[in-house]
Amino acid sequence: MHKRKPNGDARKRLLEAARRAMKNAYAPYSKFKVGAALLTTTGKLFVGCNVENASYGMTNCAERAAIFSAVAQLGPKMEIRAIAVVNNHNAPCSPCGACRQVIYEFGPKAVVYFLGSSGPKELPVTDLLPEGFRLK
Template sequence: MERKELFAEAVKAAEMSYSKYSGFSVGAALLTVDGLVFKGCNIENASFSLTNCAERTAVFKAVSEGYMNFSAIAIAGSSGGDFSKPCYPCGACLQVLSEFCGDDLIIILSDGEYKLSDFLPKRFCEESMK
């Protein structure tokens, strides 16, 4: 799947965003190594700390369906329907992605393509506990 196609899937996922408090819609499209796409959106809550990001929604959907090997994720965010400004993943989502993905996971944003290691060069992982 091409970068632009996966980003378009992320924009589609943002349409399902439940963001009544912030008005900021985010969608994520997570590509498995098998070529499947799991989409997720941000899901807000009146108790703000319980809000879940689009990226983690996509990861949790995929893992709960038995998929744990990913090659790329596209992320799109907008407060008014314009997805041209990059929506960088938050620290919590980077940590969750790092549980299942290597440093070379491709992260596709509106301004280009990155790797997980660009945002999270060092991380807490299984090896950290040994």
Template sequence: MSGPQVLPDDLVSAAIRVRENAHAPYSRFKVGAAILGESGRVFLGANVENAAYPQGHCAEASAIGAMIAAGDRRIRAVAVVGGEAGGDLCTPCGGCRQRIREFAADDVPIHIGDAGGLRRTFTLGELLPYSFGPTNLSF
């Protein structure tokens, strides 16, 4: 990677900022995500709710879509921010853990924050142990 290093606090700060753009009129629970792609670029996403509930998008899914649309295919790090400072951790839901797995290795860091900043870091393998992914389908 060329250019400046992207630190965990940088990713969390980006997720905090994009969280404000979330469309969450039903749950009122805004989530922001920032993904560091293989190119060194950061891709952002916010949750987008829909009156037909299954049609909404999680912040992580939105950020992954932006990454793919820009041409990156591998995730180097993720930050997810939801909730107020000091509340429960807002880790990726099960579906988003699997979405992240499609583009990330077990050792990819997942930084969890809230309105106050970085709270904890997990690896994808910690959040989704013994996962099923692209390597299971290798020919």
């Protein structure tokens, strides 16, 4: 059985990995670089960064980049245990609505680490996305 919540070391490792990935972000328009790192229930780590586009609507978030990479590597049964998101302005920044739904799809029990308006936060994705959409 896997633990629902990673320990403090895992959280630190995730935040560090997210910061490293953030440095690779492609954000020439907003200058708002974001990095994400996720830990799967099998202990694997994946990272992502935001990738903007001159056609703004095609911009992709760091969280989804990390999740899609994990699915590409591990397959559709990949499950997220925890995901961390950081940005280069040290600004409060929780995952956007679209990413919350995608985190929920692959990790209904996932814990999300982010900077809230009053400091670092750690919340189950279901607190960020009550009544998440599911087809099954």
